[in-house]
Amino acid sequence: MARTREFDIDRATDRAMDLFWRRGYAETSLQDLLKELSIGSGSFYAAFGSKEQLYLRALERYISLQHDDLEQALGEAPQILPAVRKVLAALIEADLADPTRGCLVVNASTQCGELPPAADRVTDAIRQVESLLAGALEQAQARGEISPEKDPRELARFLTTFLQGIRIVGRARMGREFAQDALSAAMRVLD
Amino acid sequence: MARTREFDIDRATDRAMDLFWRRGYAETSLQDLLKELSIGSGSFYAAFGSKEQLYLRALERYISLQHDDLEQALGEAPQILPAVRKVLAALIEADLADPTRGCLVVNASTQCGELPPAADRVTDAIRQVESLLAGALEQAQARGEISPEKDPRELARFLTTFLQGIRIVGRARMGREFAQDALSAAMRVLD
DNA sequence: CAGATTATGTATCAATCATTCCAGAAAGGG
DNA sequence: CCCTTTCTGGAATGATTGATACATAATCTG
Structure with missing residues (x-):
């Protein structure tokens, strides 16, 4: 029928996500993306439509990964309090390991004032986090942990x-000490 | 001696601060700034050096205003707990009144990966907030409030x-309810 | 193998970016 | 009033932006 695509769209989306994550939306130029994905502009626009659309796709991907991680971390754990602490401690370590990334959703919330669909997606993603936590806390309360x-x-x-x-x-x-102090204090709200 | 400047640098810095605050560093073009400040590019570069330097100056100005506000709010108050609550509640209301602004320091932390001096200034500004709060809390503890x-x-x-x-x-x-719920829970750490 | 269809990469587009240049205007000192 | 100095604003600057055009290459169906 027709020529087959020489690169994997999902894999490329992940690489683009990583670049947007580190550099931000505006600071990531199309040339940066083309080099990172090792494709030409023709392939780029055929596959993704525009830089904006790829950003939204990458954001979607990030939110999905983040959601799954949190769901798993809260679902698997026998007790809610250690699970919550572990999740937050892991975020602290992730930021220490690479402070240039942070959270793509948080970044998007301050970087995409001119990109309404991204702003809407951010709102929704935070609501998802709230919802996951609320569900887990409710179950924990039923078990008598809270x-x-x-x-x-x-x-x-x-x-x-x-x-x-x-x-x-x-x-x-x-710094680690700062964040861990904050976390220790925050955990006291739960007991 | 020489021709006098036709605009006030400090006033112009405040207007620029406002623009960077709402639109972000990258999304604010030089033309936007020139229009907002009602000056030509010659005057701009003579007065501010570059867009980057003006941004740093605006950031400095913002941090200074923020610092003074917090210092006053914590210093004037007879009790620390209502003062802290009031400060946070005011931030919630400010964000509700204009969600496109947020906090310039927070915005800078995610928008200025390629601008090292801004990143350093952000770190320092947050340390200043920590320091102001720590001082006020210590005094409150000495007064027996904590x-x-x-x-x-x-x-x-x-x-x-x-x-x-x-x-x-x-x-x-x-939304207001979300933030106020979070605040109510957070305040319990203090008692 | 022929033909239809889609991917690929290069060349190119107009638009915008931050910055520089420069001729003229304003202001104070002599 | 003249001269020096600085400010002013608009016209260039070259670089870079995101996006498109198009000729060529690859793939599948028949």
């Missing part, structure tokens, strides 16, 4: 907000 | 991190 007087949704909203803060101080290179 | 078992620095780091999170969820348009 005081029945607490409101799981309120706690989830708190943790979601704190999580965003962790990504910012991580990107701002405040 | 349990002597608590570590003021840890609390300050927690609040600083949470504060960054508030700015993110504010920019992400999560």
Whole structure:
């Protein structure tokens, strides 16, 4: 029928995600993308439509990965408190390992004022995090791990907000001690 | 001696700060700045040197204003807990009033990967917030408003991190209820 | 193998980017 | 009033932006 594509779109999307993640939307030029993906502009526009559309696709991919990670971390754990602490501690370590990345969703929230669909997607992604946490906290409360007087949704909203803060101080290179102190204090809200 | 400048540099810096704040560094073009400041490019480069230098100057200005506001809010208040709550509640309202702004420091932390001096300034500004909070909390602890078992620095780091999170969820348009729930939960760390 | 169809890469596009240049205008000192 | 100095604003600057045109190459169907 026709010539077959010489590169894998999903793999290319992942590489583009990584580049947008590190460099930001505006600072990533089309030439940067073409070099990173090792394709020509013809192939690029045939496959992705535009830089904007690829960014949205990469954001989608990131949100999906992040969602799965969180779902698994909360689902597998026998107890909610250690699980939440572990998730946040892992984010702290990730930011320490590479402060140039941070969180693509957080980055998008401040980088995409002129890109409405990205802003909408960010709002939705944060709501997803809230929802996952609220569900896990509710189950934990039913198991007696959390005081029945607490409101799981309120706690989830708190943790979601704190999580965003962790990504910012991580990107701002405040250091491990700073972030871990903040985390230790934050965990006290849950007991 | 020579011709006098027809515009006020400080006033122009404030207007530029506002523009960078709303639109971000990359999305604010020189033409945008020239129009906003109502000056020609000759005057611009004579007064500010470059777009990058003006951005750093605007960032400096923002940090200074933010620092003074926080210092005053914490200094004037008779009690630390209502003061902290008030500061955070005011940020929530500010983000609701104009979600396109957020916090210039937070924005800079994700928008200026290629601008090292800005990144350094961001780190320092967050340390300043930590320091102001830690000082106020220590004094409050001496006055008996906070349990002597608590570590003021840890609390300050927690609040600083949470504060960054508030700015993110504010920019992400999560809504008043969401942010206020998060705040209510966060305040429990302090008692 | 012929033909239809799609991918590929190069050349090119107009638009915009930050910056520089420069001729003229304003202002104070002599 | 003249001279020096600085400011002003618009016209270039070359570089880079995202995107397109197009000729060629590859692949599958028949």
